[in-house]
Amino acid sequence: MTNKKTDENAPFLTFAKPCLSEETYRDVEAVLRSGWLTTGPKVAQFEKDLSAYFGGRQARAISSATAGLQLALLAIGLREGDEVITTPLTFVATLNTIVQAGGKPVLIDIDPNTRNMDMSLLEAAITPRTRAIVPVHFAGLPVDLDTLYATAKKHNLRVIEDCAHAIGAEYNGQKIGGFGDIQVMSFHPNKNMTTGEGGAVITDDKDVLQKIERLRFHGIDREAFNRFSKSGSQHYDVVTPGFKYNMMDIQAAIGLRQLPMLDGFIDSRTQLVKQYRERLASLEKIFLPADPAYAHKHAWHLLTVLVPERDTFIEKMKEKNIGIGMHYVCAHLFTFYRETYGFKQGDFPHAENVGARICSLPLFPTMTQSELDRVVDAVQEVLV
Ligand SMILES: Cc1ncc(COP(=O)(O)O)c(C=O)c1O
The missing domain is CATH 3.40.640.10 (Type I PLP-dependent aspartate aminotransferase-like (Major domain))
Known part of the structure; x- marks a missing residue:
């Protein structure tokens, strides 16, 4: 008997997908x-x-x-x-x-x-x-x-x-x-x-x-x-x-x-994110982004989350045939920027902390309920 809900034989789910009429x-x-x-x-x-x-x-x-x-x-x-x-x-x-x-x-x-x-x-x-x-x-x-x-x-x-x-x-x-x-x-x-x-x-x-x-x-x-x-x-x-x-x-x-179709795409993204946020809120090991105080409409291009051991998390999600994006590691830590401008680890502590743990969950306008369920179940299994 296993408690596992995710099906490792399900087709690979990319983290993003264009939606063409x-x-x-x-x-x-x-x-x-x-x-x-x-x-x-x-x-x-x-x-x-x-x-x-x-x-x-x-x-x-x-x-x-x-x-x-x-x-x-x-x-x-x-x-x-x-x-x-x-x-x-x-x-x-x-x-x-x-x-x-x-x-x-x-x-x-x-x-x-x-x-x-x-x-x-x-x-x-x-x-x-x-x-x-x-x-x-x-x-x-x-x-x-x-x-x-x-x-x-x-x-x-x-x-x-x-x-x-x-x-x-x-x-x-x-x-x-x-x-x-x-x-x-x-x-x-x-x-x-x-x-x-x-x-x-x-x-x-x-x-x-x-x-x-x-x-x-x-x-x-x-x-x-x-x-x-x-x-x-x-x-x-x-x-x-x-x-x-x-x-x-x-x-x-x-x-x-x-x-x-753009505004409809944003509405679909918003609905999907609402579900993700509700269902992942109680998971201790995941940090979701917060809303600022000013009035805004988020376009939800990405739903980024912070997880411990991000690279292992991405690998384990891949094993479950779920693609995860990485947006972004900090730009100032790339060789060119270190060597040319003298940027170094420690210059921007918040960005570095986020950049080391951030990844993007699958999100695209035509994402189905069962695809979202699959991701949520997999995240819960991986982050036990
Ligand atoms: C923040 C940001 N700026 C600029 C770009 C560059 O966009 P493009 O691929 O259209 O050149 C990207 C692409 O991912 C981006 O994420």
Whole structure:
């Protein structure tokens, strides 16, 4: 007789999964058959739809959030050695792009309960070299934007919100991306909505928009769509040595079908998290994230938990055919950041403590009740 409830022969459950509607397959096929695969009418429409979703703010589609962060930092005119404040508990792209744009990442510790940047530490991190703040809405929970923007205004700093986890979230009744300085979204397949790979920059700043348009396509003043269409001209000028970060119509066709489903995806994630929280609350060995005091809607991109012996936990869950994510080990402890900026263990104790124990439970909009039951049972068995 065994008390085990989990079935080790059940199929492997990935921790995330994109959710594509049937129409998406037809639309992608239509783009493939149209003869126009790269940036074109679908991207233009996707940008319009994103703009409508964000209350009329301007949207520019790009190849990834990583590209968007780099372009946004370049577009604000970051100069060599300018300091940019961010969090150590993030995907390394947040820091890498600061370095790529010529900046120096300056980190502040997190609030261990919410896992977002501790805004009470922000003011003290500002120096005469500080140019920008890149907050990360960790796991889809908006950071304290009132404090952030008040501090940025006081010190005349730019804000580039890393919204890779947060499309669909709200702060004080307003959509993340619906207000503020510059926001960067990710449409990677694990994210709240996808275009395969892809991203978008949202802003009202006309100068930033123009620079992003140029930088995302070789520094050319117009894109391929203009040059190769009947009304376009073959001539172009290059005004800056730009990148190749444009989004393809194949990707935008997926995004056009995902965007109307986004709010429903967030509702499904929220319902699943509610169940997880209720059913795991009594387990002593697991720590769930806490809600901040300010009004917000969590996008629940990730449900991160802290467990003792995280790597063993992940292995044991894998043995039960359940995939667990690891978001994130602290970025400042990677070799490049230790060697280049002298970061070391002990610099950001809360982030390091969380980074050593954190992992993400399976969570995606089409997750079934029996899949959630399987995970809860397995967690209970593994953490006895
Ligand atoms: C916080 C954060 N920022 C940026 C990125 C980069 O996003 P992308 O994969 O679209 O480049 C990610 C991706 O996981 C992320 O989690």
